[in-house]
Amino acid sequence: MKPIPHPDxxxxxxxxxxxxPLLEAxxxxxxxxxxRMDAFSPIPVEGLAEAIGFERNALxxxxxAGGLIGCFGGFFMQWYSAVxxxxxxxxxxxFNSWPAFLPITFETTVLCASLSAVFGMIALNGLPKPYHPVxxxxxxxxASRSHFFLCxxxxxxxxxxxxxxxxxxxxxxxxxxxxxx
Amino acid sequence: xxxxxxxxxxxxxxxxxxxxxxTLGTVTDKISELVLARPLNWRWITGITVGSSLxxxxxxxxxxxxxxxxxxxxxxxxxMWAFDITNFVWWVGIxxxxxxxxxxxxxLKQEWRTSINRFAEAMTLFAVACAGLFPLLxxxxxxxxxxxxxxxxxxxxWPQWRSPLVWDVFAVSTYATVxxxxxxVGLVPDLATLRDRARNRWLKLIYGIFALGWRxxxxxxxxxxxxxxxxxxxxxxLVVSVHTVVSLDFTAGIVPGWHSTIFPxxxxxxxxxSGFAMVLTLAIPLRGAFGLHDFITQRHLDNxxxxxxxxxLIVAYSYTMEFFFAWYGMNIYEYQQIVVERPTGPYAPFWxxxxxxxxxxxxxxxxxxxxxxxxxxxxxxxxVNIGMWLERFxxxxxxxxxxxxxxxxxxxxPTFWDFSTFLGTIGLFITLLFLFIRVLPVIAMAxxxxxxxxxxxxxxxxxxxxLSTPTPTPGVES
Numbered sequence: 001m002k003p004i005p006h007p008d009x010x011x012x013x014x015x016x017x018x019x020x021p022l023l024e025a026x027x028x029x030x031x032x033x034x035x036r037m038d039a040f041s042p043i044p045v046e047g048l049a050e051a052i053g054f055e056r057n058a059l060x061x062x063x064x065a066g067g068l069i070g071c072f073g074g075f076f077m078q079w080y081s082a083v084x085x086x087x088x089x090x091x092x093x094x095f096n097s098w099p100a101f102l103p104i105t106f107e108t109t110v111l112c113a114s115l116s117a118v119f120g121m122i123a124l125n126g127l128p129k130p131y132h133p134v135x136x137x138x139x140x141x142x143a144s145r146s147h148f149f150l151c152x153x154x155x156x157x158x159x160x161x162x163x164x165x166x167x168x169x170x171x172x173x174x175x176x177x178x179x180x181x
Numbered sequence: 182x183x184x185x186x187x188x189x190x191x192x193x194x195x196x197x198x199x200x201x202x203x204t205l206g207t208v209t210d211k212i213s214e215l216v217l218a219r220p221l222n223w224r225w226i227t228g229i230t231v232g233s234s235l236x237x238x239x240x241x242x243x244x245x246x247x248x249x250x251x252x253x254x255x256x257x258x259x260x261m262w263a264f265d266i267t268n269f270v271w272w273v274g275i276x277x278x279x280x281x282x283x284x285x286x287x288x289l290k291q292e293w294r295t296s297i298n299r300f301a302e303a304m305t306l307f308a309v310a311c312a313g314l315f316p317l318l319x320x321x322x323x324x325x326x327x328x329x330x331x332x333x334x335x336x337x338x339w340p341q342w343r344s345p346l347v348w349d350v351f352a353v354s355t356y357a358t359v360x361x362x363x364x365x366v367g368l369v370p371d372l373a374t375l376r377d378r379a380r381n382r383w384l385k386l387i388y389g390i391f392a393l394g395w396r397x398x399x400x401x402x403x404x405x406x407x408x409x410x411x412x413x414x415x416x417x418x419l420v421v422s423v424h425t426v427v428s429l430d431f432t433a434g435i436v437p438g439w440h441s442t443i444f445p446x447x448x449x450x451x452x453x454x455s456g457f458a459m460v461l462t463l464a465i466p467l468r469g470a471f472g473l474h475d476f477i478t479q480r481h482l483d484n485x486x487x488x489x490x491x492x493x494l495i496v497a498y499s500y501t502m503e504f505f506f507a508w509y510g511m512n513i514y515e516y517q518q519i520v521v522e523r524p525t526g527p528y529a530p531f532w533x534x535x536x537x538x539x540x541x542x543x544x545x546x547x548x549x550x551x552x553x554x555x556x557x558x559x560x561x562x563x564x565v566n567i568g569m570w571l572e573r574f575x576x577x578x579x580x581x582x583x584x585x586x587x588x589x590x591x592x593x594x595p596t597f598w599d600f601s602t603f604l605g606t607i608g609l610f611i612t613l614l615f616l617f618i619r620v621l622p623v624i625a626m627a628x629x630x631x632x633x634x635x636x637x638x639x640x641x642x643x644x645x646x647x648l649s650t651p652t653p654t655p656g657v658e659s
Contacts, residue, residue, distance in 0.1 A: 019634070026399075039399040042205060042374075043631045049403035059407045077331055081339035090343055100343040103426055107351040110415050110422075114359045117415070118366055121408035125401045128393035135396070141377035143397050144370065146206035146630075 006154040010133035010181050011037075012164055013140075014173035016148040019045050025150050025171035026051035032167065036156035040134065040149040042142075052150075059120055066116025067109050074108025075101055137177045151179060198293040199632055200475035208629045212622045213378050215471055224470045229615045235608020242602040243318065251321050253598045260581045260593040265315040267573040268603050270427055271455065272312035273353065274448075274569060277420055278456025279305025280360060283367070284416040287409075293484055295632050296476040299625040300467065300617070301460050302364040307613040308459075309357045311606040316349070318602070345429040352426040359419055363412050366405075369395050370627035424452045431576065437514035438580030441506065447499035454492035454539075455569035457485050461562035463614070465555055467623065476624050479553065486552040489565065493543040496572075500540065514585055527592060528579050531571055538568025 016022040019041070026039050030053050039048050078101040082088070087095045122128070134140055134151060143149055150173075152164055168176045245253055256263055279301040286294035317323040329350045331340055340347045372392035379385045395401070428448035431439040461482065468477040507519035523532045542564050545551045552558060583590045617623075 040397045041399065041402065042209070042370075042397060043627060043634055044402035044406050045399065048399040052399055054400045054403060057404055057407055059404050060411070063408075063411050078342045081331065082342055086337060086339050088341075090341075093343070097343060103348040103422070103429075104342060104351045106418075106422060107348075107355040110419050111355045111358060114362055114412055114415050117408045117411045118362045121366070121404050122393065124404055125398075127395065127401075130389060130394045132394060132396055140396075144374040144377045144395075145209045146204065 006159070006161065008180055009154045009161065010136075010179040011151050011153040011156075011159070012161075012168055013134065013137055013149050013151040013177045013179050014168040014171060015139060015175045015177065016150070016173055017146070019043075019048075019148060021172050022148040022150060023048060023051055025168075025173070028171055029150065029152060029167075033158050034152050034156055034164075036153040036159075038151050038153075040140070040143045040151065042144050042146060042148075045148075059117070059124060062120035062124070063113050063117045066120070067113035070112025071105060071109040073112070074105040077108075078104060133179050133181050136180050139175070139177070197478060197636075198480055199296070199629070199636060200478065203475065203633050205630045205633055208633050209374060209378075209626050211475075212624050212626050212629065213375055215618075216375060216620060216622055217379055217384070225615060225619065228611065229619075232608050232611030232613075232615055235604055236612045237608075238601050239605025239608055242598055242605050243314075245598055246318055246602070247323070251319060253596060254602075255594045255596045255599055257591055257593065259584055259589055259591060260578055262319070262581065263578050263593050264574075264595055264599040264603060265319045266430075267570065267577050268606065269312050269315035270448075270573045270577075271570050272308045272315075272606065273356075273427055274424065274452035274455045274573075275459045275566075276305040276308035276312065276356075276360070276456065277424060277449075277452040278460050279303070279308075280356075280363070280416050280420045281453055281456065282460070283363060284413040284420065287413045288417060292632055292635070293481055295628045296473075296624050297460060297464060297481055297485075298628070299364075299367065299621075300463065300614075300623045302360065302367065303614065303617045303621075303623075304459060304463060305360045306357070306364060307610050307617075309353065309360065310613070311610050313353065313357070314606060314609075345426065345433045348426045349430055352423045356419060356423045359412070359416055363416055366409060366412060367625055367628075368621065369393060369405075370397065371622050371625060373397065374626050375622070421449055424449045431580075436580050436584055437512070437518040438576065440515075441503065443499055443502050443506070447496070447503075450492050450495035450499065451569060451572060454489060454496050455566060457489045457492065458562040458565035458569070461485050461489070461558060462566060465559040465562075467618075471618075471623070473624065476629065482555065482558060483549075483552050486546050486558055486561075489562070490543060490546040493539060493546075493565070497540045500536075518580060518583065522583055523575065523579055526579065526583070528575065528582075531575055532579075535568055535571040535575060538564045539572060542568075 014025060016025070022039060022041070023045065026037075026048060029037060030051060035053060037052055039045075039052055041048065075098075079096060079098075082097075082101075083095040090097075093100075134143075134149075137149075139147065140149065150168070150171075152159060152168065154161075158164075165176055251265075254264060279298075282294050282301045283298045287298075317326055320326060328334075329340055329347065340350075369392060372388050373395035376385055376388040376392045379388055425445040425448065428444035432441060432444045434440060464477055464481070464485075468474060503519060507515045510516075523529070542561060545557075545561060551561070578593050582593055
């Protein structure tokens with residue numbers, strides 16, 4: 001197994017007070033060749049995920065699949081029980097009286113799609129994760145209030161303790177912090 | 182950044198959705214302090230005392246119902262459903278404005294929804310919890326409620342899928358689940374803020390557990406917004422479907438006064454009407470008690486009053502059409518029930534009260550002066566809540582008490598337990614609401630920060646608008 005080059009260092013983190021410089025810094029870092037990095041903000045910032053090179057969002061597909069399962073599962077449940085397992089003659093209606101099955105089919109579709117949206121989001125985001133190295137930075141608690149952060153991870157092939165710090169400092173941050181494990 | 186003086190109106194003559202001068206930090210501090218720093222005050226203690234006293238009444242009433250059966254209510258033949266289903270439909274209806282505000286207004290990019298959506302969603306959850314109690318209790322043996330669920334039971338029986346009552350089970354439980362998910366997803370970034378701002382170790386731990394380790398990563402936000410928008414898109418048709426299904430409980434029956442095709446849209450409009458009335462009923466005192474005038478501005482109250490007026494007119498149209506169908510259709514039972522019995526029968530005073538509460542009085546909302554008068558608006562919203570309760574009561578009890586055979590006609594008289602169960606659920610609602618106010622932010626902080634970012638241009642010059650430098654007109658409070 002390859003040894004971790006920086007056993008004490010998760011990465012370097014630049015702190016900003018505005019979204020504009022953060023976005024610019026994220027774009028520059030990506031253009032400079034950094035790939036293993038993340039940005040943190042108290043609000044969703046338009047274009048930030050794209051700026052750090054995050055393109056693949058699998059969530060819509062997960063939700064669509066969940067909706068399909070709910071739709072077919074819900075209808076199948078009713079069809080199986082009313083036609084195959086326990087057919088009952090209700091006022092001479094056909095066993096497969098599908099218009100009457102639609103309300104429940106709709107509800108199960110919405111239910112499964114919503115559950116997959118929430119649990120899909122949580123799972124794809126790797127949550128719950130009570131411990132994460134970024135929490136070790138003291139000012140990081142302002143990431144949920146008013147401050148913005150860009151973190152370049154030490155496992156990036158281009159990472160160098162001194163050179164990366166100098167590079168980040170050149171991007172106009174308020175401060176650059178070391179993020180320990 | 183220091184707080185700038187507030188300006189009463191934007192240049193276009195509208196009140197702002199957020200008083201000027203706020204930054205990401207001030208918004209977060211002000212809202213999180215309501216939970217973390219504000220000491221117990223007499224208002225909160227009064228509220229929780231009233232709530233928990235009524236909640237005790239609920240427990241006693243439920244015990245009475247379980248011990249003696251639902252005969253302790255004034256139910257008889259033919260009025261086999263009365264207060265219980267009235268309360269059920271009323272509570273479910275109240276819940277609707279919460280989802281409507283959070284989901285539909287989100288999709289329509291109505292930014293004024295931001296400061297009211299959190300407690301409107303909480304209101305939905307608590308209202309649905311209150312609503313759910315009534316069908317459960319009405320079953321008589323609530324511990325067997327799972328018989329309504331599709332599960333492999335020993336008798337190999339399935340629920341009857343063609344019955345609107347089974348649709349109801351699915352609709353209401355799906356609605357409750359999706360509302361809870363929507364609410365929780367919205368809360369996650371706020372819980373992270375509370376975790377980071379709490380100074381008490383235990384609070385930090387508890388908020389931390391529920392925040393799931395949220396750290397505001399750009400990738401997380403990206404998926405988060407997708408999930409939130411998709412949930413809003415899913416919840417929107419759900420709102421309409423739930424009350425439609427509730428109305429089908431009646432429409433599918435052949436009781437004169439129930440069997441009507443106008444019920445689904447009529448019920449949905451009524452639900453939104455009563456839901457917005459309830460949001461106003463709650464928002465106005467909340468805003469006064471916690472000094473939230475910056476966040477719940479005149480603009481919110483005005484917009485909600487307009488929605489109430491519009492849905493009230495739909496409801497008025499539905500009453501007219503119900504009357505017209507009964508007269509024009511000339512089915513004698515329907516004619517007797519709707520045209521004769523309701524305005525002139527033994528329950529006529531309630532019908533006239535309904536017309537006053539739901540049609541006559543809301544017309545005052547046409548006047549901008551009334552919409553600006555907070556106290557008057559609050560009184561009207563309470564009147565609408567009463568009116569909507571009367572509407573459900575009339576549809577259910579008056580229709581049932583006089584059906585096809587005059588020999589079977591019988592009046593319904595509520596007993597003490599009818600009133601106590603209803604008051605008790607109001608207590609449950611108040612208790613839950615006050616607990617919520619105490620432990621969670623009543624206004625969505627992350628969304629308010631976004632609103633500050635978009636409208637006032639702090640921490641992001643790209644979206645800066647003229648609002649970031651408002652004309653100082655000190656002393657004017659919106």
